[in-house]
Amino acid sequence: MNTTERLRVAYDYVVVGGGSAGCVLAARLSQDPCVTVLLLEAGPGHAGAEPVDHPETWATLLGGEYDWGHTYEPNPLLGGRAVPIPRGRVLGGSSSINAMLWYRGCADDYDAWEEAGAKGWNFRALLPYFRRAEDWEGGATELRGEGGPLRITRPADPHPIASGLLGAASELGMAVLDDSNGPDIEGASLANLTVADGRRVSTARAYLDPAAGRPNLTVRTDVTVIGLLVDGNRCVGVQYDAGHGVEEVRAEAETLLCAGAISSPHLLMLSGIGDPLQLREHGIGVRVELPGVGRNLQDHPLLMGVNFRSKNPLGPGRDNGGGAILNWKSDPALPQPDLHAFVVQGVHATPEVAARYDIAGDVFAVSPGLMRAHSVGELTLRSADPAVAPRIDPRYLSDPRDLAALVAGLDRIFDLAGTLSYRALIDHPVAPDRRLSGAEAEEFVRRSCATFFHTAGTCSMGYGPDAVVDSELRVHGVEGLRVADASVMPVLPSCNTNAPVVALAERAAALIRGEE
Structure with missing residues (x-):
């Protein structure tokens, strides 16, 4: 080469x-x-x-x-915020x-x-x-590959908040999956990660x-x-x-x-x-x-996130700083899950949310987002100069169904927080500092909405x-x-x-x- x-x-x-x-x-x-x-x-x-x-x-x-x-372009539906959209250079x-999440959906x-x-x-x-592409730690199956270029692993020693998500989901009657890339995706699972020997x-x-x-x-x-x-x-x-x-x-x-x-x-x-x-x-x-x-x-809108004060010190970060994911339906009538959440071994909040709440100290997050958004945007030229970036606008929340689904996502995170699995880890919620309803929840979604980078x-x-x-x-x-x-x-x-x-x-x- x-x-x-x-x-x-x-x-x-x-x-x-x-x-x-x-x-x-x-x-x-x-x-x-x-x-x-x-x-x-x-x-x-x-x-x-x-x-x-x-x-x-x-x-x-x-x-x-x-x-x-x-x-992204400033969005009036997000209070005029311009959401950063990271891309690797x-x-x-x-x-x-x-x-480093290796996840293919359904x-x-x-x-x-x-x-x-x-x-x-x-x-x-x-x-x-x-x-x-895969070198899956579990070996070859009808759905998984072995011997490919990309080593795919699960956390060997999950952080307590990752294990807590699996326990909390189970208490709510949700499935706990052995493999998020298996035949079913609805439920909680340890994340598949493009990580080998502790390195990306x-x-x-x-x-x-x-x-x-x-x-x-x-x-x-x-x-x-x-x-x-x-x-x-x-x-x-x-x-x-x-x-x-x-x-x-x-x-x-x-x-x-x-x-x-x-x-x-x-x-x-x-x-x-x-x-x-x-x-x-x-x-x-x-x-x-x-x-x-x-x-x-198209992009997936993400809420950064629902933050909780930990009862115990969180300790050093593990895996990808998360380690577990959850998929569920905002409406039981849907054919497939549309909501997704992951854990964050630390604070996860937009600057606007961080300015409103006390998020200092040992704080972790469970962050929900919408994986089947209805809002569609566009990319347009700003200039004929190649050095000038284009306008990029996903038009988050322009379809009201997306706002309703994200509000439902907030509710489910508080349901998880009320389980025995998470009550053993959570001292109290900090951002938001309580379960929200109605207009309050919608306003939090608008302040907290960001991107999955998708x-x-x-x-x-x-x-x-x-x-x-x-x-x-x-x-x-x-x-x-x-x-x-x-x-x-x-x-x-x-x-x-x-x-x-x-x-x-x-x-x-x-x-x-x-x-x-």
Whole structure:
């Protein structure tokens, strides 16, 4: 793997973005010694980036040197707040700064992709690629993989508040699951984590490091792609800036956009591929009219969180600073769980909530969020300058059903706190300091609402008027260009997005190599 050589004029494949998807694609494609692969990452390399390796302190990475620093647009439904949306800017991308949760939701989530127009994309089609990626501590089963690049483990010695969540859920008559990625997802379970021997397992470590000896794989960091090279109706490469002015590199076979649900649509629009009205507004020549670029933006709203004062010192952080999750339905009539919660071995509160309550000392949180939100937003250009971030707006709570579900989520957390399992750990609630009802609960939701960091959908897969890529991830109307990241998901799965992005990238590699 070449990391310092001057870039050649052309490679067979140019992969834009060294994150969860890009590392997978570059590693898998370069298994063929007859092709050359170039991976370009805007951030630094992961070697020597010591802070990313420590699972229990991952939250300190947010807003730091390995984060793009994006922010959602101010939302009047959240009191005018602008919610930060962390995205990894380091080799491994968000898999290098996230909470390391490996969770794929339920089968219906992926069947919904096919129902939305993504032909051939369903749970049955994706399951082999989830399994291919995994080295599950429990060994191979019909649903789990063994021997794959990503080591997946559960907490061996869970923190008491993680164990407490399992006990509390059981007292309320909810299931306690052995595996959150098993046949059923409703209930409580210890988290599946991309953690091995106490260290984070990012896609950079799992996929790229083992490929280090391949002469046909070139990985360049600190290189920002600023546009696509389009000749007629074919993408022939990219423009990039490595600190020495604008340069170009050509892709003889294909250019593969893996820059994520924010940067992939942004690059398409900067290159003249998108809504013609928006492009012309910013003086960008229209190459391909694809009005769906940037539309269909989806994310999971999260409440940061319900905080409790602990009866005992919390002690050092363990695992990923959490360790257990819970899924349940805001309405028993729903076919699948829509609410999700996790524990936090410390304070979890927005600045607005922290300013209203005393959260000093030994405080922990149980944080609920909505995994099946109805609100849909969009990403739009702010400028034709690549250095200017786009407008990103998930339109949280614009659908009133989302507010009602999150209020129901608050109630369930207080139900859990009233069980014997948690009463043994909780001295009293601190933020909020009591069970809320009616308008109070709605106001707390608006002050506490943030993000799970699961932005998706902005280059949606399908064949309708707003579709951006087809079922082989090829951009409509452009030859030699595919998108393979969370942006192509037509429907956001009810889970953390790292696992589905990895599976999607595994399948993309198989499609490109003609193995499927």
